[in-house]
Amino acid sequence: MNTDPLGRFHCVIPAGGVGTRLWPLSRAAAPKFLHDLTGSGTTLIRATYDRLAPLVGDRVMVVTGQAHRLAVLGQLPELDDHNLVLESEPKDSAAAIGLAAAILHRRDPETIMGSFAADQVIGPVDVFQQAVREAVCTAATGKIVTIGIRPTVASTAFGYIRRGERLDVPGAPSATHVVEFVEKPDEEVARGYVENGDYFWNAGMFVAPVSLMLAHLERNEPELHAGIVEIAEAWDTAGRDETMDRVWPGLPKIAIDYAVAEPAAAVGDVAMIPGLFTWDDVGDFAAIGRLNPASENSRMTVLGEGARVYSDRASGVVVSDTKRVIALIGIEDVVIVDTPDALLVTTKEHAQSVKEAVAALKASGDVDVL
Amino acid sequence: MNTDPLGRFHCVIPAGGVGTRLWPLSRAAAPKFLHDLTGSGTTLIRATYDRLAPLVGDRVMVVTGQAHRLAVLGQLPELDDHNLVLESEPKDSAAAIGLAAAILHRRDPETIMGSFAADQVIGPVDVFQQAVREAVCTAATGKIVTIGIRPTVASTAFGYIRRGERLDVPGAPSATHVVEFVEKPDEEVARGYVENGDYFWNAGMFVAPVSLMLAHLERNEPELHAGIVEIAEAWDTAGRDETMDRVWPGLPKIAIDYAVAEPAAAVGDVAMIPGLFTWDDVGDFAAIGRLNPASENSRMTVLGEGARVYSDRASGVVVSDTKRVIALIGIEDVVIVDTPDALLVTTKEHAQSVKEAVAALKASGDVDVL
Structure with a gap:
């Protein structure tokens, strides 16, 4: 076992979602993450990769639709075929992130994974990276760690994370417990959250030991868990495509928030690092x-x-x-x-x-x- | 000489003007008159022709740019080559209408011409045609006759015609003298015109004996007159193209209003028929x-x-x-x-x-x- 948790940290980039509110720029054939929406000269997925690479090198896995294989490889030519998971059909985030966790777990059960969507805009990069480092250190203590975004407005477009008591984790001075995840609020409730100071936007960023992710998945979604484990066992073998084609279409569709994050928070397994960087999901x-x-x-x-x-x-x-x-x-x-x-x-x-x-x-x- | 003035009536359709305020639909290569802007299924120039044909049959002449030859013939396949005047460069309305007048005069000096722009929307057609008939009867008494449009709003986009005393012309009960043409007014002045009741929009419609048009042109623009007469003499001969190419580029650029209508009004040679049809120049x-x-x-x-x-x-x-x-x-x-x-x-x-x-x-x- 690698004693430096960052040494066993792998990143997963789920690149799904058409970005319907960005139509007709973003659409089925050319979703949001394949566009440069900030005038930076870089697509969102490439910027996501570049933001993570200093932390993990080439230990990056991408989960996307089959239709986007060439476009993704065009953006990330360094991506190894074994680290590109292609969905034949969308199965929501629990299957996508769960399968990545299962593949990584089979390769090394001590792995800590971080999941970061391909279509978010974040800066400054060093503030983000410091938050991820804290999240990795916290995950190493046996937590599913989310990075919560400090709300700048009383948004009704996001779910919120309610943070709890401070944790005492070496290398992660800002880590706290998570009391609960709460659904998208109405405006009045959102204003209360912002004033309260203990509520953060849920940006869907999770850092966790793959074994812990899988344990929660097994408990809450046993059928989904069995499927992804079966695919993961065949992944680095000649049987990958056959198994994927056979098992994937039957997997239940559920969001990772319901399958893992919320039930894990309920049993005290979730921690939070406040993300003090600017963050935008380019929602429209x-x-x-x-x-x-x-x-x-x-x-x-x-x-x-x-x-x-x-x-x-x-x-x-x-x-x-x-x-x-x-x-x-x-x-x-x-x-x-x-x-x-x-x-x-x-x-x-x-x-x-x-x-x-x-x-x-x-x-x-x-x-x-x- | 044909004693029924309508029997010696010819129409001229100047089809010039890009219609800049209708860009990017209307443009140099496809000006306004080549578009259907009313959802009628008919281009403006075709509708103009169809509105006049019941009065003049095929006695129609079109003046347009060389670039529009094929498009105009596509719209008006019945147009004879001898009645299509192609300008190598735009020379404003006095040259365009003057040349048409000179060609018609050379063919028959007793001709009465009517000039009606290719890009106006008019209805009902029978009300328009009745106004034209009155204008032709009035022109036959030795007048340049304009059809003035009764203003529906205090527009500052048009020049106005101030009508004078009633004339007593058989077949033209609504004919009056014209006191003067006035330039585009400001809004307050325009409101006064509308209230007054004796001011009409100048829609650029003229009906006149070609001999009278040419007489005023000779008096006010002798150089222009000499040029168009020279072209007209060669028009129905083998020398047409050579003469046109040689003479046209040197002609002065001036509007028919300044070269003919205003000076003619000043000497009492202009009459008006009120146009009680709806009229729109599709200005924007x-x-x-x-x-x-x-x-x-x-x-x-x-x-x-x-x-x-x-x-x-x-x-x-x-x-x-x-x-x-x-x-x-x-x-x-x-x-x-x-x-x-x-x-x-x-x-x-x-x-x-x-x-x-x-x-x-x-x-x-x-x-x-x-």
Whole structure:
């Protein structure tokens, strides 16, 4: 056993989720994590990898859909085939993260894993990395550790983590117990959480010994656990594809929060490190404006290589995935997303409603553009 | 000489003007008159021809740019080559209408001509035609006759015609003298004009004996007159192209209003017939909303074959020249014009400012989309 917990730390990057509220930029064939949404010149998945690599080197596993294999390898050419888990169909986060845990456990049962979604924007990187280091040290004491984000607004879009008493972990001075996970609140409740100071956003970041993850999964979702263990046993053998194809489609669909995090918190197995970095899940196009520092001195945020935008008394966000000239006149807080086969025009205020538009297009049979 | 003035009546359709405020739909390569802007299934130039044909049969001449030859013939296949005047470069309305007058005069000096722009929307057609008939009867008494449009709002976008005493012309009970033409007024002055009742919009419709048009042109613009007469003499001969190419580029650029109408009014040679039909010059995209009856019961006017528009809490005008899906969410009175190489997003209120956008694009070198 490696006595430095960081030496047995592996990262898992679940790269799922279409990012419906970012349609038509993000869509089934080109989901959110494959885009550069911050004007940094880097896709979100590549930025996620680069943020973790200083901690784990090449000990990174990615879980994504089969359709995204080439795109992911294009972004992460250093990724080994054995560390790319391809889902034939989406099975929610418990199956994705659970299978990664089972594969890592089979390779080394002492492994500590960290799961970090592929489509989040985080900075400064060193503050994030320090939080992860604390989380790893805390996980080594036998905890499932979540990194909670200090809320900046009374958001109703996230679940919250209620932290408890301080833990006393060497190398993790800010570690605390977690009392409970709470569902997305209404606005009044959210305001109370922010004032209280003990509530943090649940960003879905988990660091834990793989053995502990699997133990909770076995207790709460025995069928799911049996399936992923069967796949994991075949993973580094010639039987990988056959087993995956046979077992995966039958796995139950459940979120890791329900399958592991909440029941584990109930028995006192969950700890938290406060994440004091800035964090954004780029939930909608209004976020694009916030996240593009280039736009600080301009009323118009423009994303897209070779975008040709003319604006007159206009403000907002333009995402251009074409080389068309876009002329905007006399329109405030607009959101325009221009792609070869679909155009979205809305406002920052209505950015959340893009989800319903996608649902309506789906219902009306316009699936070619989804 | 044909004693029925309608028997010697010929129509001229000047088809010039890009319609800059309708960019990017209307542009140098596909100007306004080549579009169906009313959802009627008919381009503006074809509708203009069809409105005049019952009065003149095939006695129609079109003046347009060389670049539009094929497009115009595509719209008006019945047009004879001898009645299609192609400008190698735009020379404003006095040269265009003057040359038509000179050609018609050379063929028959007793001809009465009527000039009607190719890009106006008019209805009901029988009311228009009755006004033209009155104008022709009045012209036959030796007048340049304009058809003035009764103003419906205090517009500052048009020049006005001030009518004078009633004339006593058989077959033209509503004919009056014209006291003067006045330039585009400011809003207060325009309100006064509308209340007064004797002011009409100048829609640029002129009906006149070609001999009288040419006499005024000779007096006011002798150089221009000499040039168009020289071209007209060669027009129906083998020397047409050579003469046109040699003489046209040197002609002075001046509007027919300054070269003929205003000076003719000053000497009492201009009469007016009030046009009691509805009239719209489709000056900007706000007009598209007004002119499409299909939209009466909808908050969204959609123009374009095969347009795929999804709208949620949105209103305005969409002109689609692509097959893209267009999703609009939470945006009122929007104007969206979607073409393969350029996209315009503005509001009805700012529809007039499209002109400045085009000027800015020109200045910045984005001429490929103009």
